[in-house]
Amino acid sequence: MNASHPFVVLPREAAHRIEDADTNKGTFNLHYLPSEDAFVVRRVVSKGMGMKIALPNYPTLDWDGEVFDGQWMKKPAPNINEIHLDTYRRGADVSVPFEAFNKLVPGVADPGKKAAFLITYDPDISSDWLALGAKPYAAWLVTREGVSPMPLATEPEALGLSQLNDKWPVDDLQHMNIAVVGVGSIGGAAVQALAQYGVGNVALVDPDRFLWHNIVRHVLGPEAVGRFKVDAMKAALQKRWPDTLIDAHRLDVVDDAHLMRSLFAEVDLILCAADGIAPRRVVSHLARRAGKAAILACVLDDGAVAELVRLRPGPRYGCLLCLREYLRLQGAIDAEAAQELDYGTGFVHRPMTAVAADLHLVGQLAAKAVVATLLEARHGDHTQRLPGDCATIGLRPPGDMAAPFDLDRALQTKWADLPAPRADCPTCNP
Known part of the structure; x- marks a missing residue:
């Protein structure tokens, strides 16, 4: 016009x-x-x-x-x-x-x-x-x-994702069921992207409330302050993307791991965007037990780099602990060392250094990895093949980190494959 x-x-x-x-x-x-x-x-x-x-x-x-x-x-x-x-x-x-x-x-x-x-x-x-x-x-x-x-x-007769039927596998995605663990800055953006892709069912898992400090980096705004994140995200998505059915679970994936088993058994894939090492390791273990693929997304080194890991249930692929041990033997740094507590905190308070747009980018990439994995595996869509299973992405990389985080350009991306399972891995070889 x-x-x-x-x-x-x-x-x-x-x-x-x-x-x-x-x-x-x-x-x-x-x-x-x-x-x-x-x-x-x-x-x-x-x-x-x-x-x-x-x-x-x-x-x-x-x-x-x-x-x-x-x-x-x-x-x-x-x-x-x-x-x-x-x-x-x-x-x-x-x-x-x-x-x-x-x-x-x-x-x-x-x-x-x-x-x-x-x-x-x-x-x-x-x-x-x-x-x-x-x-x-x-x-x-x-x-x-x-x-x-x-x-x-x-005004068209059909509104919403059905308008994309000729260009995108809307019907296939409507039958998919994804669990998202962690509905923070990355997870919130990932959930929103999953709905935009047309995923029909999403289960949200997060025990936390949305508070004032979340506003600066979350897809939710001031209207959500005081609400549980899962409930606030459900309300926002139902209003904007009603074709996606949302289940909200005010649960902690670590403390409530016994409840996660039945939930993970019902979904097609698990996306973990939770803070800290423990949630990612629990998701890695439970996903393997459930025979489901998982996508793990996080930012490391105070938001300098992002990491996406795709875990697969087959016997050729190791779990998250196998990957960390493989990297250690290769002389890589332990990029998770500062992640034992909630992101952006430590024994001495460290200010939040990753900006919302970077975190949302990581969430959107994680959602794309979820959709691509399922479309390739379930429907043979060769256009959705990923270059590998492990991606490191430069957000504001310092340029002096060890491999695989040795990035020196913003948006520089390195892909690698998952290592084989360790013989003594309690997750891969119980």
Whole structure:
């Protein structure tokens, strides 16, 4: 749309009234939104009858502004909406003389000294013209000097993820069930991304409340302060992404590990974004026992680097402890050493150093790893193959860390494979 063109908004109910009318023409009322330079169709009249259309789901469009009158017509002339597209693309100052337009579209009301509006409806536009951008509905600004095409936005029949059915495996993802352990800065962003991907069922596990210090880095805002994180996230997602069913569990994955076993048995994959070493190790152990893949996501060294680990249940792949031991034998640093307590804390308080955008990026990458893993494993989608199982990502890398954290560029990413299980690993070889 060109910003120099005021545009018309046609709600779905208004479009239905035009389509269902048993006459080929009628009138309508538009309300003008001066801040947006937009006109919203709020009443469609057919044979003298028509009720005002309420738009409670769209507060901006529900504005009772200055009212203008318009006229609608069904298929008033051959190729009228194709002509609209052709004229509109010539520029904002291009119009059709009123006399010529009146011959093309008989019955257009004379606007007199004022401007009037016309909406033309043609449900039979060819697929070629639809591909070029022609639409079943077109809007015109009618004056005695000329008739100008206006951009028109029609509310679609289907809203939400179903709009992506032709481009994304929405149905496959709707049947997936993911457990997310830790609904903090990374976990909250990951849960939001899972809903945006179209995952149908998500179980949230976190015992903590959302408090003031969380606001600066979380996807939730001040409205959530005082609530349990799992409940606040559930409410936010149900409002924005209602196709995703959320179960909230105010549980600690370490203290309530005995309750996690039954939960993990029901899901397809576990995503752990919890703070600290213990939750990740518990998830690694329980996921292996449940025969489920797991994605572990965290930031290390005060947010200098991010780590994504994909654990797999097969006998060729080691667990998190196997990975840590393998890295130790390779001379890598223990990047988890500062993570024994909650992120950003220690024996002496250390300020939070990772910014929200970096943490949200890690959460979104973790969600992508979840979806990619399941689409490849369950549906054979080769476009969703990951380069490896372990990724280290530079956020603000110092450049002096040992491998595999030897990154010196922001967004530099290194992938590696999981090592084989250790012979004496109590998780892999009980």
